[in-house]
Amino acid sequence: MKRALFVSTGTALGLAATLGYAPASQSFETTEGLDGLGGLGSLGTPTTAAAVDPTVVKPSASATGSPTAIPTYDPNPTPTPVDTKPGNGPKPKATKPPKPAPSSSTPTVEPIPTTGPVNGDFTGVVARAGIYGTVQVQIRVVNGVITDIGTLSYPNKEVESQQLSASAIPLLRSEALAAQSANISSVSGASYTSSAYKASLQAAIKAAGL
Amino acid sequence: MSTLIKHLDGGWDRAVHQEEVWGTVVTFDIRDEHLDESALEVIADGVEFLHQVDRWFSTYRIDTPITALRMGFAELSQMPAIVREVLNRCELVKALTGGVFDPWAVDGGVDPSGFVKGWAADVVADMVVSQGFMNVAINAAGDVSCRGEQSEGQPWVIGIRHPEETHTIIATTEVVDGAIATSGEYERGKHIINPMTGTRDMALRSATVVGPDGGMADALATALLIAGLPGVAWFAQLPGWSGYLVEGENAHFFGPAFGPAETFEQSNASEQELAAC
Numbered sequence: 001m002k003r004a005l006f007v008s009t010g011t012a013l014g015l016a017a018t019l020g021y022a023p024a025s026q027s028f029e030t031t032e033g034l035d036g037l038g039g040l041g042s043l044g045t046p047t048t049a050a051a052v053d054p055t056v057v058k059p060s061a062s063a064t065g066s067p068t069a070i071p072t073y074d075p076n077p078t079p080t081p082v083d084t085k086p087g088n089g090p091k092p093k094a095t096k097p098p099k100p101a102p103s104s105s106t107p108t109v110e111p112i113p114t115t116g117p118v119n120g121d122f123t124g125v126v127a128r129a130g131i132y133g134t135v136q137v138q139i140r141v142v143n144g145v146i147t148d149i150g151t152l153s154y155p156n157k158e159v160e161s162q163q164l165s166a167s168a169i170p171l172l173r174s175e176a177l178a179a180q181s182a183n184i185s186s187v188s189g190a191s192y193t194s195s196a197y198k199a200s201l202q203a204a205i206k207a208a209g210l
Numbered sequence: 211m212s213t214l215i216k217h218l219d220g221g222w223d224r225a226v227h228q229e230e231v232w233g234t235v236v237t238f239d240i241r242d243e244h245l246d247e248s249a250l251e252v253i254a255d256g257v258e259f260l261h262q263v264d265r266w267f268s269t270y271r272i273d274t275p276i277t278a279l280r281m282g283f284a285e286l287s288q289m290p291a292i293v294r295e296v297l298n299r300c301e302l303v304k305a306l307t308g309g310v311f312d313p314w315a316v317d318g319g320v321d322p323s324g325f326v327k328g329w330a331a332d333v334v335a336d337m338v339v340s341q342g343f344m345n346v347a348i349n350a351a352g353d354v355s356c357r358g359e360q361s362e363g364q365p366w367v368i369g370i371r372h373p374e375e376t377h378t379i380i381a382t383t384e385v386v387d388g389a390i391a392t393s394g395e396y397e398r399g400k401h402i403i404n405p406m407t408g409t410r411d412m413a414l415r416s417a418t419v420v421g422p423d424g425g426m427a428d429a430l431a432t433a434l435l436i437a438g439l440p441g442v443a444w445f446a447q448l449p450g451w452s453g454y455l456v457e458g459e460n461a462h463f464f465g466p467a468f469g470p471a472e473t474f475e476q477s478n479a480s481e482q483e484l485a486a487c
Contacts, residue, residue, distance in 0.1 A: 184382055185239060185360045188392040188418055189352040189371030 117143040124204035139204045212238075212250045221361055222345075225249035231260045232268070232327070234351035240338060241345045241360060252341040256334040256348070263330045266293055269321055280319030296425075300325050303429040308444055311433040328391050328428025331355040335424070352392055355424045356385040373416035373456050381418075381454060383467045388450075389424035390467075393417050393431040413438025414457050420467035421451035 123138045212227040223245035227238040238253050268274045275293050278284035286294065300313045300322050313322045331350035335357050338346040345358030347366050356366040365384040372380050373394045383390065394416035417434035419427050430448075434441045434455060439462065445453055452465025 184367050184369040186237065186347050186349045186354050186366070187352070187369040187371050188354055188390045189394065189416075 118208050118210060119143065120208070122204045122208040124202070124207070139208060141208045141210065144210060212253050214245060214247065214250060216245075225253060227253045227257070229257050229260055231257075232264055232351070233270070236260055236331070236334075236351065237347075237349040238334075238338075239347045239349070239360075240343050241358075242343065243362075245343075248341075249343060252338050252343060255341075256337055259334055259337065260330060263326065266290060267296070267322060267326045269318070269323060276320070276322070280321070282319075296322055296326060296329060299329070299425060300429070303426055303433070306444060306448070307430070307433040307437070307441070310437045310441065311429045324432050325425045325429045327351060328353040328355070328389060328423075329425030332389060332424030353389065353424060353428050354385065354391075355389045357387055370418045370454060371416075380456070380461065381463070381468070383420060383452075383454075385420055385467070388420060388422045389427040390418065390420045391424070391427035391431040393435040395435070412436060413441075414455050416456045418454040419445070419451060420453075420465070421448065 118141050121138055121140050212225060215224040215226065217223060222241045222243055225238070225240040225245050227250075229236045229238070238256060240249050240253070242249075264271070265274060267276050269276055269280065271277060275284065275289050279286065279289060279293075286297070289297075297313075297320065300311075303311050303325065304313070311324065313324060314320050327350045331348040331353050332355045335346050335348045335355040338348075339357050345360065347354055347356045347360070347368075352371075354366075354368050356368070358366075360366045365386045367382055368385050368390050370381045370383070370390075370392055371394075395412045395414070412435050414435050417431050419430045419434065421427050421430070430445065430451070434445060434453060439455065439457060442453065442455075442462075442464070445451060446464070450466070452463070452467035454461060454463040454468055
């Protein structure tokens with residue numbers, strides 16, 4: 001990693017504001033320029049804070065009460081069932097089955113309404129996910145709010161890579177959805193293709209004009 | 211590539227980076243009211259350290275000290291000081307966990323990988339702080355070391371992933387100058403073995419721990435995954451540590467990071483049934 005490669009020009013700042021985490025030139029390819037698209041937040045600090053999806057419930061264990069420094073252990077616990085499903089509203093759209101994807105493609109961009117809230121499905125670029133293959137993200141937007149995130153393709157190069165993506169992709173999907181309401185900065189648990197996923201996700205968000 | 215993000219949403223600046231290393235991804239996230247390119251330089255230093263860790267501890271390379279030790283080509287006394295220090299700390303965690311965490315019990319010789327990832331995240335986070343950047347989170351493939359805050363007055367908020375691929379974060383917690391690590395049965399394919407039975411059977415679906423030390427967090431999460439609820443007997447003795455354990459359809463959590471557990475009644479009330487997704 002050469003420091004000379006670090007950029008902080010206006011172009012890079014626009015790119016940064018657009019992509020958030022995504023280390024663009026390393027992690028994905030896109031067929032269009034990405035500069036000058038400032039104003040989009042990263043996943044951790046969404047600009048759509050005012051448009052929180054009401055169906056996404058923040059499952060917070062720490063919200064149960066004041067902390068205590070005395071850990072105790074009940075060997076015979078009696079669990080109190082609490083519904084921790086993230087959505088009490090519409091069920092999330094099932095992720096489409098994986099299919100082989102080219103290493104690059106032109107983003108599918110739905111028409112962007114010039115007035116009124118944004119609605120529809122928007123597809124991100126096919127992003128390279130390192131050695132694990134490619135990933136492409138589709139988002140569903142209802143009244144300007146992301147209500148669902150699915151993957152059209154994900155790393156499927158090898159069996160091992162399938163195992164990786166099977167856990168990483170849904171995690172990141174939930175991270176993106178939760179980040180809209182919970183301001184989660186990071187997730188504990190493995191995530192191998194986060195860079196490419198976020199690149200494609202941000203492209204889809206851009207396509208939606210959010 | 212590292213990226214400097216200025217005044218996003220009118221909030222703090224951020225310097226972010228993702229590095230592919232150790233066959234996984236490590237994420238840097240530095241934040242403050244004002245950041246300049248010096249934040250990218252400290253990231254570069256951290257990245258260099260991550261690759262140095264690979265040159266010390268990778269068991270997949272033939273040219274590392276740990277491989278030489280594993281293959282019997284070198285003695286412990288010939289290891290670099292930092293390798294010996296890490297192995298010493300692994301010994302400590304082995305003792306703390308009653309032998310459940312045992313890097314010496316795996317096939318092929320000693321393997322401290324279950325400690326190194328979280329330890330390295332801690333070291334890098336402290337490197338960043340030592341250069342004057344007080345707010346940083348280092349996510350080493352799911353082991354996150356946090357220092358300072360993610361925004362003005364807001365400690366870092368970290369989500370805990372669901373044990374299986376079922377589209378949800380099961381909980382969030384604030385991590386204040388510490389580390390969080392999660393081990394899940396999904397890691398079965400990796401070199402997690404119950405040293406007591408020699409099998410790969412896990413007692414829990416996942417185990418998350420929050421505490422003051424990244425390397426220990428990494429190892430303790432694995433140990434609790436293997437030991438299950440009986441492991442709380444020794445885990446609860448550790449001051450400053452919290453746990454979030456998913457067993458079957460239930461989540462058991464305790465300690466300062468996860469809310470009240472002052473009495474058994476309250477402890478019971480604080481257990482959630484996981485959504486059967």
